[in-house]
Amino acid sequence: MKEFAYRRVTEIRDALAAGHGGARYLGGGTNLVDLMKCGVETPTQLVDVRFLPLGEIRETPDGGLAIGATTTNSDLAAHPEVRRRYPALSQAVLAGASGQLRNMATVGGNLMQRTRCAYFADPSQACNKRDPGSGCAAIRGAHHNHAVLGWSPSCVATHASDMAVALAAFDAVVRYETLDGGAEIPLERFYPPVGDTPERETELPAGALITEVVLPGSAVAPRSRYRKVRERASYAFATVSVAAHLEVSRGTVRSVRIALGGVASRPWRARAAESFLLDGPATADRFRAAAETELAAAAPLPGNGYKVPLARNLIAAVLADLAEPY
């Protein structure tokens, strides 16, 4: 690990004043400290943001929730209003990492966590994301857990966050501050397409501090679900996951949101499947056909073709679950 300065801040303006150049914000450290140990991250200063006044979850005027960026993953998942109004979000967070890690991890850090591609974490390997222009060891290497949608020849890594998948399904918005003022980005556009710049992982300007994530009010979100398939029963990253909510009235789909995890460089909002289903019959055949419509765009690598039928079956199963009578 390279030497670094450490600074604890309690005011947002102090965080922003310190958070530029070689500095990095420190949340729970569960990803950053890990990557510093293996030499992938080499900050000159850590700005510890956990003592900023950003640890609350509050009601918004439209009946939604604003989640402070330093709220721990545990507090988010355990919050009664999250469990009541956005159960898939609580489930997604609980499906990630371990009890210890969720107690440390923050919402901002979770959104900003880096990919779990093993080549990315190993500085002796070619990796365009870590070292632009060096190549991608995964395309011709071990990529059974890599992307099937939206990848580019420069990088085939997936985004690792479970939480972000549920946030994508709920149309969440990320708010941030910079020295020049604040702004917001819908989660669906927060992670740009890979293109030939896999090192550019988010739309955040340099030095920006995520302050909160806003969930819009939703009458249908209480009927939502997160389901994650992984290589063991617990404590593993997603192979494929689905966050969805569905409202059916007299056999017709009135509202539907689907987002996929483990398949792309970002949470994959299944817009094609959603429009296929909307105002049509809520039947098992249609759920399956909708999943196939979305996955028509899939381009599996030699070693991860299994993810396509897995994603299809998972989407169909989650929707069928949600369509069961109340």
Next chain:
Amino acid sequence: MTTRSTISLRVNDVTHRLCLDHRRTLLDALREDLGHTGPKKGCDQGQCGACTVLLDGRRVVSCLTLAVAAEGAEITTVEGLAADGELRPIQEAFVRLDGFQCGYCTSGQLCSAVGMLAERAAGWPSAVTADVSPDGPVAELDAAEVRERMSGNLCRCGAYPSIVHAILETAARDGVTG
């Protein structure tokens, strides 16, 4: 650039003054600087749970916690669980029900179990809780719940059945949170 700081770490109710390189993890500070060798280094990457300690009552992995970031927190290691010399119920149950073989993971298992039982007492759901709604009845703590909630603690000896047994037995006793 200042890369070292003099900090106070409060461990098992005792305050220590230390001058530390910022790179020092809490795990290394506890073991190497303060002689608390209860927390173990298994993976040093947040994956095994052997280094679990309690920070302000919440379980965390000390290998991914920087010591300087733990200043101001109440740190409890396995050495602090039996504060007045009496084993806590969870420790006693691990001994009686063979909740270990080699013992390398045990201090992490114990701290994790204490933290987990407190989370459960606070009504937190888990990934195997069928309904996360706060309005329904609190789901029973069964073996599946314990396994899920303790999945951040690996045991190379495979003492899992006895660990689950010891935790379930401890939790079943009225008023006991480990």
